[in-house]
Amino acid sequence: MEGELLGKKQLSPRNGRRWCRCSTTTVTLLLFLVTNTASILLSSGAGASVVRRYEPATVRLWDDSAALLADLNATRSALESSRVELAGLHARLGTATALLQTLLAEAARGGDGQRKEEAPASGNGWWARELVGELKLAVGNASDGEAALGHACGRFQDELERYMDYKPGGECPSDAALEHLLMRGGCEPLPRRRCRPQSPPGYAEPAPLPKSLWSMPPDTSVVWDAYHPCRNYSCMASRGLGLDLRGRREKGLWTRDDGALAYSVDTALAAKPKGTVRIGLDIGGGGGTFAARMRERGVTVVTATTNAGAPFGSFVASRGLVPLHVGQARRLPFFDGTLDVVHAGRELTSDWMVPGDGVAMEFALFDVYRVLRPGGLFWLDHFVFPGAQLNATYAPMLHRVGFKRLRWNAGRKPDGGVEKNEWYLSALLQKPMT
Incomplete structure (x- = not known):
């Protein structure tokens, strides 16, 4: 019993501090969202303007069709303006919500507010397996070397290895389809290659301008x-x-x-x-x-x-x-x-x-x-x-x-x-x- 009580005394303060820190972070972020939303509405004046725009007007009789048409056009213009204004507010609120979700995810990963690096699937960052050959030389072993090509390339390691499979100093393979596949998948920029593109046989000078x-x-x-x-x-x-x-x-x-x-x-x-x-x-x-x-x-x-x-x-x-x-x-x-x-x-x-x-x-x-x-x-x-x-x-x-x-x-x-x-x-x- 004494050991159990001792364990509780040792664990409770730390857990309490973590609970308090996470709760404080969550409350702060929720207050941020509410404050941000209210600020958008107040600064834009959309809430009041929308309500004002649709207050019941005094019932009137139109003496001719021109007056009726003018009123209808004015109403249509007001509705269109309100719709655009509300669409803009919706986008801004969406941005605030996305920011809140990001901050909450950060708080959930690291209670002290510092982002913890996620463990890679393998020992080589976002690559499925160890890099070899020309691809390894082009990308480099350092983490900053991965900036030599797009991050999405990690999803196309097989195709990228085929793209980099050539004889250094020789002629590049004919692989326009593979290149296009990689670029459409977001693997861009592509890595540099140490090969020469094929030259067209019988090349002729182009016609002069114009x-x-x-x-x-x-x-x-x-x-x-x-x-x-x-x-x-x-x-x-x-x-x-x-x-x-x-x-x-x-x-x-x-x-x-x-x-x-x-x-x-x-x-x-x-x-x-x-x-x-x-x-x-x-x-x-x-x-x-x-x-x-x-x-x-x-x-x-x-x-x-x-x-x-x-x-x-x-x-x-x-x-x-x-x-x-x-x-x-x-x-x-x-x-x-x-x-x-x-x-x-x-x-x-x-x-x-x-x-x-x-x-x-x-x-x-x-x-x-x-x-x-x-x-x-x-x-x-x-x-x-x-x-x-x-x-x-x-x-x-x-x-x-x-x-x-x-x-x-x-x-x-x-x-x-x-x-x-x-x-x-x-x-x-x-x-x-x-």
């Missing part, structure tokens, strides 16, 4: 990988992949404005003083036709593309344009506030963002906002989305990011879009000056 902008490059300008379904550009052009520079459709892109979804380059450039749109980015730009159209008007546009099923990078370069090999999950490799224009075509849907994935979409839009200079343009071109998500997801999201609308057009997508209720959205947006 002729090269609209000249089909010779088939010998690229190595045709087994990943590509064709072995020449004529075959690729016939598959409708935007590589047919002889066709009327490609040469007609962005040359006319139909007043609806199709914007012209000249219309977009007219939104800014002449000469102030100088450099930009085309996300998912395929064969580089948008960049070529802008190049004709003295604007330098980098085309972000991947070799998904076709040698898009080599094709863009053969036209005298700049291809940027970057995947959809990577932060845009530009300094803050540097670009005059960012164009995102319909490839944005299939290759860069997933409709309905609001989190990924919002991260991407904020990254676009980051790289644009104040007053810069964001041209959203034929973005495909489920019709119900325009007002429920994307319109409030673009408003929340901070873009100003210069032009906005939405319409149902033809060719099968009716059954799926798919719509197009084209918009010319602007990052505010302040």
Whole structure:
């Protein structure tokens, strides 16, 4: 009995202190959430404004239809403003809740407020097994060496080992499909390799500018990988992949404005003083036709593309344009506030963002906002989305990011879009000056 009492005397103070510390932390965090929520509501004035906006008004009789229409339009405007305001509050509350959950998880892992390192599944950090060969040399043994490639690469160790399986100093294997698989999985940046890429046999010099902008490059300008379904550009052009520079459709892109979804380059450039749109980015730009159209008007546009099923990078370069090999999950490799224009075509849907994935979409839009200079343009071109998500997801999201609308057009997508209720959205947006 005496030993039992002695044990209780030894354990109780420590357990009591831990219980008190955890309870105090939890209470503090809950108070933080409540205070933060109240601050948001009070600072925004949303609670009072919403209540004020919907106070019963004095019943009146309209003497004509014009007065009735004016009142209805005012009511519609008020409702729309309230919906956007509430959507913004919802997002801010969601951020506060996520922060609270993170802090609670930190408190649960380490009662003293210090984060404890989780034990790795193996003795080598986030890798399933010991690294060997070229992969080990490229990554390095030190923990800071793992920054040489993306953290998601740990989920693709088998594929990454195949990617790094080559003879040092020799020729790199033909593995465009493997490279694309890794990048789409978030394994980016890829590690450097000590091998030489294959050179195309019979390589010929490209055509000089400006002729090269609209000249089909010779088939010998690229190595045709087994990943590509064709072995020449004529075959690729016939598959409708935007590589047919002889066709009327490609040469007609962005040359006319139909007043609806199709914007012209000249219309977009007219939104800014002449000469102030100088450099930009085309996300998912395929064969580089948008960049070529802008190049004709003295604007330098980098085309972000991947070799998904076709040698898009080599094709863009053969036209005298700049291809940027970057995947959809990577932060845009530009300094803050540097670009005059960012164009995102319909490839944005299939290759860069997933409709309905609001989190990924919002991260991407904020990254676009980051790289644009104040007053810069964001041209959203034929973005495909489920019709119900325009007002429920994307319109409030673009408003929340901070873009100003210069032009906005939405319409149902033809060719099968009716059954799926798919719509197009084209918009010319602007990052505010302040």
